[in-house]
Amino acid sequence: MIVILVKSGLQLLLLLLVAPLISGIIKTLKARLQTRRGPDVLQPYRDILKLLRKGMVIPETASWIFSAAPYVVFVTAALVGLMIPMTATDAPLSLFGGVIAAVYVLALGRFFLALGGLDTGSPFGGLGSSREMTISAIAEPAMMLAIFTVALSANSTNLSEMARFAESQSWRFLAPSQMLAFAGLFIVLIAETGRIPVDNPATHLELTMIHEAMILEYSGPNLALIEWGASIKQLILMTLLVNTFFPFGLSSNWTVSGLGLGLFFYLLKLLLLACCIVLVETTNAKLRLFRVPELLAVAFILGALALISTFLF
């Protein structure tokens, strides 16, 4: 019991600290690539601290859901964060169905975020919620198919089991189906974290915004919780990508030296993935909203092909 608590505490600390850092790194790298100076890497921490100290305005028309949504978003993200292997192959928590639970607990957070957007009755909130749910309805099957591909070859939906299997196989783990699943899941990552071909994270002044439209009415600590939760969700999806497809350097035990090395490789892999995201964001223009399903159809087909080709061979 104590061991689980300590492990959870450590991972929670890592999760809460690294998540804004990754957002900051992506922002800075993106600015540099576009020959702007851009904000400091630490800017997201400052934003969160500033927002936590401010007062907040709650619309008169809002019900309790509006105030509850940020906590649900934050707690579900943090809970899923404890269920995925970050630096060691064994995650502190493994609940219910492993990866299936992880995906749907995240979906619970998104559901409440969409409700929070609808709750105030502002047209922008409703618009954002409707778009978010549309996109997630298509992204979710693609994500499940890609994850099932890995789960099939590991014979388990438990994320720790999957990581342990992948780690023991070393480079033999990399098969063509894995590649297809990775590509599919990468597109889902872009869509779920609201990155450029799908949504623009840098502005809340566009009619095409999705995430920003939903949280337009939030302010102060509530907004801080939502932003922090969103960056944790982004970190979770990135971790899922790097640790299930490239498990190199994952520590197989919870010793200090193993964890240190694991942390080093983990951060390195995250940095590489962040570079990929920055490249995609900089070289692509935002898609029209009605073209987004086309992109997600590609992700879905890649996931389906990955799954079928594991069966064929």
Next chain:
Amino acid sequence: MPFIHDPEFGDRMITLMAALVLVLQILAVGQRWLMGNIRIFGLQSFLLAAIAGTIAFFNHANHVYIVALLTLILKAVVLPLILARLVERVGIQKEIEPLINVPLSVLISGCLTMVGYVVAESFYHPEETSGVAALGRNTLAIAIALFLIGFFMLLNRRKALTQVLALLSMENGIFLAGISLTYGVPLVIELGIFFDVFVAVMVLAILVYRIGETFDSMDVSKLRRLRG
């Protein structure tokens, strides 16, 4: 790193890169932007060059290095540049309008990939455990899929330039099949194929330019106006 000289590692890398080529092909079907399509073609050719290089390294086939280098220079750099310049010169609309809408096209490409796997299955003999037989399994399937999807793209698009791109991606599929099954045909034949593709693209580029000049459009269905 001990696994660097393990032939199985080489096979695995080749299959991975082939899978990446397939991913790019499916992205190309989903891509509506003409320049994006040209870039995807360049990236595909770069990966093919890498595959050829890997095959040369693990099989000590030195002449395949030349093939890899030629692929890199011609198909990954020169051809995309020629096509990009052509797009600038003709000044056509830069968005592709496929005949069948994109989600359905992508779905069809997925089915064509399955066809590729099923066809390749019949070439696979499990009693032969040599590297070539094992490699043929996935890479041949992917090469057939590339060819079929390229053919589908050729049928699915109206503009002459996009059809040239589809033709080139079909050629990429044939190249992948050839190089992964035979570990490099004699250099003379490779050179012949390269020269062929190069001249074909030059001729097609001029043709596309002329079509654009004469009809103010690159829509091949307008060519019917030539009738008496």
